[in-house]
Amino acid sequence: MHIPDGLIANNMGFSTAIIMWIISVSILALSWRRAKSTYTRSITALLAISSAFVFAAQMINFPIIFGTSGHLVGGTFLAVLLGPYAAMLSMTIVLSMQALFFGDGGIVAFGMNLFNMAIIGGLSFYLIKLLTRKSNSDKWFASSVFISSWASVMIGATIASFEVAPAFSGGIAVTLPAMLFFHAIIGLGEGAITTLLVTSVQRFNPAIMGGLTLLKERRNL
Amino acid sequence: MKKYIAAMVLLIVFLVIFVPLASSNPDGLEKVAQNFGANEQETMWTGLITDYSIPFIHNSYVSTLLAGIFGTTMVLIFAFLLGKILVPKKQSGKTP
Secondary structure, three states: OOOOHHHOOHHHHHHHHHHHHHHHHHHHHHHHHHHHHHOOOOOHHHHHHHHHHHHHHHOOOEEOOOOOEEOOOOHHHHHHHHOHHHHHHHHHHHHHHHHHHHOOOOOOOHHHHHHHHHHHHHHHHHHHHHHOOOOOOHHHHHHHHHHHHHHHHHHHHHHHHHHHHHHOOOOHHHHHHHHHHHHHHHHHHHHHHHHHHHHHHHHHOHHHOHHHHHHHHOOOO | OHHHHHHHHHHHHHHHHHHHHOOOOOEHHHHHHHHOOOOOOOOOOOOOOHHHOOOOOOOHHHHHHHHHHHHHHHHHHHHHHHHHHHOOHHHOOOOO
């Protein structure tokens, strides 16, 4: 879902890219402030290791249909581990390294990619929170993680469709259905991997689930 | 320090196993761009290690693997620094 600069076409695409830069940086500045006041214990090790894992995992594309592939984004996974704000910052590091070193996602388009993956990924935390408001059972929690990670991919893909539309002669009428079609399937992979990871961490070492603690504490986030 | 080295070792093992299994098919967005004839622009920046392959290493597995290890290490370092700045020591209770 990483938008390359090659797909930023004409004035419309370029202005959208600039606006997304401004929106994303503003939201990240806010999440930086909230993150600073949220954590009372060091999250350094968890933050470093989970971010590194998400980078590695994003390199592994899994095949879907019609000669197409997808890979984990990992935003929801990070949100469950770290909470929404640190997850956004963590994903920002992953996306920066990809864009700077590997040309994976553009520089002009970076604000878009930040929004579609880092910010939407972090915000999926609130969807889990909403879904688990009534029931706290492990099974429903796992289902909520699945639904939220699938939704985070679909929402990211929807916004990406609008952002790249200027580069297509058919515009949004072409990009939206095609993006949603592929990402509905890629999202299933995201949901399956995220749920597997979260339930494993929950079983293996629940103490490190900082985001989960925030969820359970019902703190006003 | 120990846990970061342990994590890096595990992540390298992860990459060694999964890099050759990764699909090289275009991803969802690339496929849409190909299928519907996107009007692709010139790009000014394609990265130092474009498309996760180190130019002077010709074995594509080794090339991608090393690119992956490099990227993973960079993310680990920057996220570590972020964590250090985010929660200053005096707040952090016991140091890990």
